Amino acid sequence: xxxxxxxxxxxxxxxxxxxxxxxxxxxxxxxxxxxxxxxAALESLGAEYAxxxxxxxxxxRQELSSISNWPTIPQLFVKGELVGGCDIVTExxxxxxxxxxxxxxxxxxxxxxxxxxxxPLQIDNRL
Amino acid sequence: MPxxxxxxxxxxxxxxxxxxxxxxxxxxxxxxxxxxxxxxFAGLSRIEQHRTVYAVFGADxxxxxxxxxxxxxxx
Numbered sequence: 001x002x003x004x005x006x007x008x009x010x011x012x013x014x015x016x017x018x019x020x021x022x023x024x025x026x027x028x029x030x031x032x033x034x035x036x037x038x039x040a041a042l043e044s045l046g047a048e049y050a051x052x053x054x055x056x057x058x059x060x061r062q063e064l065s066s067i068s069n070w071p072t073i074p075q076l077f078v079k080g081e082l083v084g085g086c087d088i089v090t091e092x093x094x095x096x097x098x099x100x101x102x103x104x105x106x107x108x109x110x111x112x113x114x115x116x117x118x119x120p121l122q123i124d125n126r127l
Numbered sequence: 128m129p130x131x132x133x134x135x136x137x138x139x140x141x142x143x144x145x146x147x148x149x150x151x152x153x154x155x156x157x158x159x160x161x162x163x164x165x166x167x168f169a170g171l172s173r174i175e176q177h178r179t180v181y182a183v184f185g186a187d188x189x190x191x192x193x194x195x196x197x198x199x200x201x202x
Contacts, residue, residue: 034194034196069178070174070178070181071181071188071189072181072188072189072194072195082174083174084173084174084177085177086196087177087196087197087198088173088174088177091173091198
């Protein structure tokens with residue numbers, strides 16, 4: 001057994017899930033606009049992903065950033081690699097690179113713009 | 128409280144040849160957006176480019192700087 005169970009659990013989660021998003025809150029109830037936007041990009045692509053709320057324990061964020069060498073939340077991992085935070089995921093979503101990375105189809109442009117711009121509201125409305 | 132000017136100066140001082148445009152997103156002095164152009168970004172992935180900028184601020188990110196949204200490019 002390692003002496004750092006939180007770090008081990010994060011590493012296992014990244015290994016065990018092809019697409020995993022570490023965020024503040026949950027996709028249904030994001031607690032930060034950047035997390036909301038990133039989750040919304042994944043949702044609008046219909047991508048299957050695991051989501052981890054980092055807020056319940058400050059050690060999660062601390063260990064995650066130490067593993068990924070990335071200081072901010074959210075963080076999206078695909079196939080064990082850090083893809084980026086909100087800015088990079090949003091850029092990749094808009095360019096279609098995210099759909100390619102996830103192996104899904106890009107929705108039409110109109111739908112796409114709508115989905116991300118209106119993200120936090122839409123998510124709230126779904127509750 | 129950090130200012131947009133302070134952020135710009137720190138980025139430009141730390142990354143040779145870079146120019147930075149920094150905005151205060153909320154007016155509260157803690158949520159910023161920076162566009163950074165640096166020749167040394169050429170050949171780096173977006174992740175690496177952003178890491179380079181985040182590294183300028185170290186532990187200030189998540190501290191006095193709550194959020195720093197980035198757009199980076201080589202030219």
